[in-house]
Amino acid sequence: MNVAANPRVLIADDHAPTRAGVRMALERDGIEVCAEVANASDAVEAALRERPDLCLLDVHMPGGGPSAASKITSHLPGTTVVMLTVSRENADVLESLRRGAVGYLLKDMNPASLPVAVRAALGGEGVLPRALAAGLIEELRHRPEPRRVMGLARDRPALSAREWEILEMLAEGAGTAEIARRLFLSQVTVRRHVSSILGKLGVSSREEAVRLIRGEDPDD
Amino acid sequence: MRVVIADDHAFYREGLARLLRKFGVDVVGEAPDGETAIRLVEETSPDVILLDLRMPGVSGLEAVRILTEKAASARVLVLSVSAEESDVTDALVAGASGYVLKDEPVEEVIAGIRATAAGGARISPGTASALLGRVRGAIEAGDDLAGGGLSTTELQVLDLVAAGKADREVSERLSIGEGTVGDYVRSIVTKLQVESRIRDARRTA
Numbered sequence: 001m002n003v004a005a006n007p008r009v010l011i012a013d014d015h016a017p018t019r020a021g022v023r024m025a026l027e028r029d030g031i032e033v034c035a036e037v038a039n040a041s042d043a044v045e046a047a048l049r050e051r052p053d054l055c056l057l058d059v060h061m062p063g064g065g066p067s068a069a070s071k072i073t074s075h076l077p078g079t080t081v082v083m084l085t086v087s088r089e090n091a092d093v094l095e096s097l098r099r100g101a102v103g104y105l106l107k108d109m110n111p112a113s114l115p116v117a118v119r120a121a122l123g124g125e126g127v128l129p130r131a132l133a134a135g136l137i138e139e140l141r142h143r144p145e146p147r148r149v150m151g152l153a154r155d156r157p158a159l160s161a162r163e164w165e166i167l168e169m170l171a172e173g174a175g176t177a178e179i180a181r182r183l184f185l186s187q188v189t190v191r192r193h194v195s196s197i198l199g200k201l202g203v204s205s206r207e208e209a210v211r212l213i214r215g216e217d218p219d220d
Numbered sequence: 221m222r223v224v225i226a227d228d229h230a231f232y233r234e235g236l237a238r239l240l241r242k243f244g245v246d247v248v249g250e251a252p253d254g255e256t257a258i259r260l261v262e263e264t265s266p267d268v269i270l271l272d273l274r275m276p277g278v279s280g281l282e283a284v285r286i287l288t289e290k291a292a293s294a295r296v297l298v299l300s301v302s303a304e305e306s307d308v309t310d311a312l313v314a315g316a317s318g319y320v321l322k323d324e325p326v327e328e329v330i331a332g333i334r335a336t337a338a339g340g341a342r343i344s345p346g347t348a349s350a351l352l353g354r355v356r357g358a359i360e361a362g363d364d365l366a367g368g369g370l371s372t373t374e375l376q377v378l379d380l381v382a383a384g385k386a387d388r389e390v391s392e393r394l395s396i397g398e399g400t401v402g403d404y405v406r407s408i409v410t411k412l413q414v415e416s417r418i419r420d421a422r423r424t425a
Contacts, residue, residue, distance in 0.1 A: 014323045021235025086229070107229045 007053040007122055008034040012043035012068065013084070014061040021111065022056060022084065029115030040068035047072045052079060054122055057101070059085035059092050066092075066099045073100030074181045082121050084114075090139045093132055100182070103127035163197050166190065171210045221337045224249040224264060226257035226283070227272040227299070232322070236270070236299075239326045245333060254278030254286075261291050267337040270329070271316075273300045273307060281314045288315030295336035299329065305350040308343075312409045313416040318342035340402030341409045348382035351408070369411045377404040 009031055013019050016038075023033045035046040040063025047055055047068075055072055057065040069081045082103035083096045093104050103121045105114070106129055117127045128136075159167065162183075169179045176194070180187045194206065203209050223245055227233040230252070237247040249260035253275050261269055269287055273280030284296050295317040300307060308319050317336040320328045321344055328344045335342035343351065355370060355378065370378070373394060380390045381401075391398040 015232060016326050017236035017239055017322075018229070018232045019235065020238050021229075021231030021233065024234055024238060025231065084231075107231055109230075111230045111234065 006030050006032055007118065008032045008050070009118060010035045010037070010043065010047055010050060010052040010055040012037045012040070012055065012061060012065070013058040014038045018107070022114065025111035025114045026118065031115055031118060039063045040065065043068040044071045047079060048075060051076060054080040054082060054118055056082055056084045059083050059087050059096060066095045066101070069096060069101045070099035070182070077184050080121050082118065082127060088132065088135070090135055093136060104132065105129065106132070159197060159200055163193055163200070166193050167197055167209060167213055170194070170206050171213055221268065221333055222246045222248045222264070222266045223268045223270055223333060224251065224257060224260050224266045225270045226251040226254065226275065228252050228275045236326070236329070240329070243330050245330070254280070254283035257283060258286055258290070261287055261294055265291065266294060268333050269294055269296050270299050270333075271296050273298055273302065273311060281310055284311060284314040284316050297332045297336050297342070303346050303350050305354045308347050308350045309354065309412055309416070313413050317409070319347040320344040321346040335402045338402070341406035342402065343381065343405055345382055345384040348378050352378050352382050369415055370408060374404055374408050377401060378408060381405070
């Protein structure tokens with residue numbers, strides 16, 4: 001990915017001093033701050049207007065950072081979203097990433113590291129503090145395994161990462177249009193993935209596939 | 221006015237220092253934790269210490285106690301994300317002269333610095349709302365301490381501050397001197413401190 005030397009960044013945080021501190025850290029490294037806002041709806045509005053390269057969003061600002069993340073990424077596929085928050089909760093990390101953020105940073109970080117993380121995210125890297133990565137791995141390890149699916153994997157071709165992603169969204173209740181929007185795919189492509197998933201799982205409907213991944217009997 | 225800022229988040233601390241300097245406030249020290257704050261206050265003798273309640277190491281409340289005991293001339297203004305009535309009361313009872321919420325405009329911090337540096341007390345609108353809720357609850361519950369201790373004027377001051385009224389408007393509405401709003405707030409804070417000591421005494425009696 002081509003990274004501009006002077007990327008434009010939007011800052012959304014409900015504390016004015018934090019916004020000022022984040023701005024200082026970015027500007028010291030030649031990163032332009034194109035907008036400062038204090039809540040989720042202003043963040044979406046300013047992003048649509050300014051079309052920044054990257055948005056730094058607080059998680060617990062009024063209106064919720066993850067909600068702003070999904071709106072911004074669905075309307076502006078060229079804009080990268082990174083969360084900057086005090087929350088170390090796995091649930092916040094997972095929700096933010098699911099809703100379009102490619103990075104999650106903590107406010108107790110060294111400000112000098114922020115421009116480095118911003119440029120890394122713009123270069124296509126996922127940015128996540130190591131301490132949080134460990135917590136996430138732990139969380140994912142303790143999730144119940146979808147046994148039937150694991151069993152199936154032995155004699156059927158395994159699902160691709162993209163197919164797993166779509167299957168999880170189906171399990172969340174998302175439809176073709178929503179999945180297409182969230183993954184920046186066309187609806188035709190999503191339907192093709194879904195039919196491939198159904199074929200690999202040996203089921204005939206999305207509902208059966210979802211029951212299967214939940215470890216339930218698909219024929220119920 | 222010379223101030224020390226104590227907050228564990230560098231973005232917030234450095235950003236606040238920059239904003240305060242624009243308002244002509246002299247930021248003489250920045251501390252990422254309570255221990256450093258205590259050392260900096262000894263070294264620089266600031267007029268006001270801006271203190272976050274939740275920092276690693278020495279707890280915010282402990283820092284308030286140590287700072288107000290060690291540096292009797294220095295005033296502690298708490299800057300906190302918490303609008304919990306118990307956090308507000310605990311901080312004021314521990315010796316803080318003021319309390320401002322972090323999501324309130326930076327002008328509230330400036331007003332807090334001015335008032336506390338002059339020896340008065342200052343609570344922001346969000347903080348006053350929290351205290352008012354407690355006082356009203358106590359009055360309804362027939363508690364002889366929390367509500368009964370405050371005079372009618374003090375309750376009215378609390379009410380108007382909670383509604384976001386500026387000192388000038390509060391003084392005009394209540395026909396009290398503009399410079400005395402801070403005195404009423406200080407009196408409210410003092411009564412909270414006294415009330416807390418009485419409760420402690422009753423508990424141990």
